[in-house]
Amino acid sequence: MSVTIRIIPCLDVREGRVVKGINFEDIADAGDPAEAAQRYDKEGADEICMLDIDASYEARSTTLETVEKIANQVFIPFTVGGGIKSVNDVEVLLKTGADKVSINTSAIINPKLVEEASREFGSQCIVVAIDAKFNGKDWSVYTHGGKNKTDLDALSWSKKVEQLGAGEILMTSMDKDGTKSGFDNILNQTLADNLNIPLIASGGAGELDHLVDAVKLGKADAVLAASIFHYKEISIKKVKEALKNQGLSVRL
């Protein structure tokens, strides 16, 4: 009896369509976001995450339409990320139907945003997403969808945003993302051992065992994946059964 491990399918959305990049590039179309969200809800997803991957100013109204469409049909927690720059952006998304927002680049440019947004709306709705790559010693944090390297390392940055009021960390390994070779369990465990807030592991899911290992070895509280669910390679139900067989608590 305890909080269940959460399985979170992620919709990478561009111009109102689900797409999936490999190593943050090559984009392939994977369908209508609202339809996909409904399908995942029926299949037993514990949350839905939607990332607006180009998040341009012009595409903002399309994004909000998509958020509203999903929120009207799906009654499980719903996180939206991409292009959030201000407390007002957070407020607009929450009012449109998001339950949580995920902030990445803007948290690095302006850490105060995390502090202000969590004070205003509560830590529970502020997720800080981190993209990082191993540099031989620790994990360097990147901004702008993995384009620009910063001086930050993932562990100290995650601890910093926890202090600022983040309610969860969404940790994406750039080394693993799109490779289908498993999660970066060392990175995840390093963070999990040092954080009091939940850790969502992302990047690298390819097989059932990868998701189980992300929890058992990586100590993640939740596992996020995109393409394996989109292309129906692995069902959410199968993942949960595998976790349950390992004695982990899941919602079935």
Added chain:
Amino acid sequence: MKIGVIDYGASNIFSVVRAFNSLGASTKVLKKSKDFENIDKLVFPGQGSMGACLKKLSENDLRDSLIFSLKNLPFLGICLGLQILFSESEESEDEKGLGIFPEKIKKFSEFKDRTIKIPHMGWNQVEFSQSHFIWEGLESSKDFYFVHSYASKEIDEKYIYSKTFHGESFNSAVAKDNIFATQFHPEKSGKSGLNLLQNFIDWKI
């Protein structure tokens, strides 16, 4: 039939409104005391800090209307909407709650090994303690979605309708007469949550 949803100004009420609307129920957002006219049921969805919530209720002149309606209408409290029914909370020692239940809301115990995280966030099992119309069609031990750091741990046994375990046992649903309150969020608990909200729509007292 119209369901009034209290909007005291610091809580995301939209998902509750959306969930009721998806079930075909008509809702009315209540921001001032005069909005309380012509409603048949009352929902109080709350998030954030209890002190801030109680302060806003008084500032916006909602407290008296709420107390009056609590005596007459079927009431569903969600999350903070459960906690304000108690007399006090460790979260805000200066602000007094509504006192339907005389006990105190307390913070979760902390665990040094980080195995129990606070806030209690995620899906957890709701173990029924006694039957209630609101539980119709639902099974005990099913998961519902929680987000909170404070909880009801002590209350007269007869008001406890479910318990949940997060490092320690707490009361995840309490009820008395026309009042039913859940610590979890039915509006975010998928099919089970919608089932519960439908029962509230159908509940006659």
